[in-house]
Amino acid sequence: MKSLKDLVLTECDSLKQRVPCDFVGIALQNRHDPDITWPYAMGNRNEKYKYITVRYGKGIAGKVISSGTPMEITGFPENILGKITDYPIMLAEKLVAAYSVPLVWNGLPKGALLIGYRHARQFDEQEKQKLREVARNLESFLPSHFTDE
Amino acid sequence: MELEAGNQACSYIIQSQEEEIKRVALELHESINQNLYTMQTGLNFIEAGIENQELKSYAKEMAGLMERTIREVRLLSVELYPNTLSTLGLVSAMKSYSKLFTNTFGILIDVHSSGEEKLLSDQKSMAAFRVCQEALINIAKYADTDHAKIEFTWGEISVRIDIKDAGKGFDANEVMESGSANGIAAMRERLRLVGGQCDLSSELDKGTTVSINLPIQ
Numbered sequence: 001m002k003s004l005k006d007l008v009l010t011e012c013d014s015l016k017q018r019v020p021c022d023f024v025g026i027a028l029q030n031r032h033d034p035d036i037t038w039p040y041a042m043g044n045r046n047e048k049y050k051y052i053t054v055r056y057g058k059g060i061a062g063k064v065i066s067s068g069t070p071m072e073i074t075g076f077p078e079n080i081l082g083k084i085t086d087y088p089i090m091l092a093e094k095l096v097a098a099y100s101v102p103l104v105w106n107g108l109p110k111g112a113l114l115i116g117y118r119h120a121r122q123f124d125e126q127e128k129q130k131l132r133e134v135a136r137n138l139e140s141f142l143p144s145h146f147t148d149e
Numbered sequence: 150m151e152l153e154a155g156n157q158a159c160s161y162i163i164q165s166q167e168e169e170i171k172r173v174a175l176e177l178h179e180s181i182n183q184n185l186y187t188m189q190t191g192l193n194f195i196e197a198g199i200e201n202q203e204l205k206s207y208a209k210e211m212a213g214l215m216e217r218t219i220r221e222v223r224l225l226s227v228e229l230y231p232n233t234l235s236t237l238g239l240v241s242a243m244k245s246y247s248k249l250f251t252n253t254f255g256i257l258i259d260v261h262s263s264g265e266e267k268l269l270s271d272q273k274s275m276a277a278f279r280v281c282q283e284a285l286i287n288i289a290k291y292a293d294t295d296h297a298k299i300e301f302t303w304g305e306i307s308v309r310i311d312i313k314d315a316g317k318g319f320d321a322n323e324v325m326e327s328g329s330a331n332g333i334a335a336m337r338e339r340l341r342l343v344g345g346q347c348d349l350s351s352e353l354d355k356g357t358t359v360s361i362n363l364p365i366q
């Protein structure tokens with residue numbers, strides 16, 4: 001039996017093959033409170049993501065989860081809403097471009113999948129589509145994160 | 150003479166700004182959040198009494214949203230004004246800010262204090278707190294490191310505070326001359342106005358240290 005972590009990381013790995021990117025991260029809401037953490041990451045430059053707690057509605061992950069809609073940044077820190085310190089994962093991983101989609105469990109957005117680049121770039125419809133597909137696969141693993149088995 | 154008046158005006162502006170921030174923070178924390186808390190308790194009570202499943206889950210959702218809002222307002226209030234500063238002192242306030250900072254940016258902060266902590270005036274401890282805050286935010290923005298250190302050294306007549314990172318550093322002379330160091334200039338000014346001093350030293354690939362010296366009286 002593969003562990004949940006292995007399953008998730010395998011999925012991230014195949015995502016990195018299909019959509020070559022510098023960083024893949026998965027943010028999930030805690031089981032018992034609205035805070036969000038980054039339990040899984042790939043291509044990370046350091047361990048900062050492990051200590052970051054995102055507040056619901058804040059940062060990229062918090063906004064994707066509270067709104068249930070994707071978010072796109074193409075040239076950080078130009079043309080961003082708010083301050084650069086409102087984007088901790090971009091700062092921590094020195095990302096310049098990122099695209100993030102919600103992960104849905106029980107009909108509610110409970111997490112976010114994010115791909116990041118350390119250079120400016122645009123995202124085309126095909127890449128966004130692929131990311132949504134991977135998100136659907138990842139959602140099948142969410143029950144074991146949110147319930148006791 | 151004119152310089153003196155300018156200094157006083159500057160101090161006055163900063164102080165009134167701080168007082169306004171404090172007022173808003175306390176209002177959020179005490180009055181607004183207390184009301185929200187009462188409403189949350191009420192919603193839970195109503196939810197318990199509802200038979201209709203649809204309405205019940207709606208009430209539960211509202212109570213959940215209320216709970217999130219209370220947390221948000223509390224954190225916002227602490228972010229605006231560290232209410233522990235005047236009660237528990239500078240070191241303690243810096244320790245709790247550091248925790249918030251680690252949770253936000255993933256950068257670990259080691260806060261260390263040696264010597265006996267002395268009581269500072271509100272104005273002085275606020276200035277020191279804001280300068281430390283600025284220095285930490287610069288670390289998150291530019292230093293590219295996963296940890297930093299704050300050291301308090303308490304003497305009889307003054308306190309020294311060093312905020313050190315072993316990150317990528319920068320050419321301080323170049324940055325100061327280019328005029329793009331308003332944040333650093335404001336840190337210096339802020340401390341000067343309360344009789345203290347703030348120095349910055351940095352070396353490429355070695356890191357940056359901000360040193361504060363503040364007379365206690």
Ligand SMILES: Nc1ncnc2c1ncn2[C@@H]1O[C@H](COP(=O)(O)OP(=O)(O)OP(=O)(O)O)[C@@H](O)[C@H]1O
Nearest residue numbers: 287288291292318319324329330331332333334357
């Ligand atoms: N700890 C640090 N490590 C590396 N570079 C730093 C550090 N602190 C400051 N710098 C450099 O010094 C410059 C000036 O910093 P300063 O705080 O004055 O401005 P800022 O942070 O860019 O803007 P502001 O503080 O007004 O929001 C920065 O742009 C950065 O290049």
Ligand SMILES: [Mg+2]
Nearest residue numbers: 283287332333
């Ligand atoms: Mg600054």
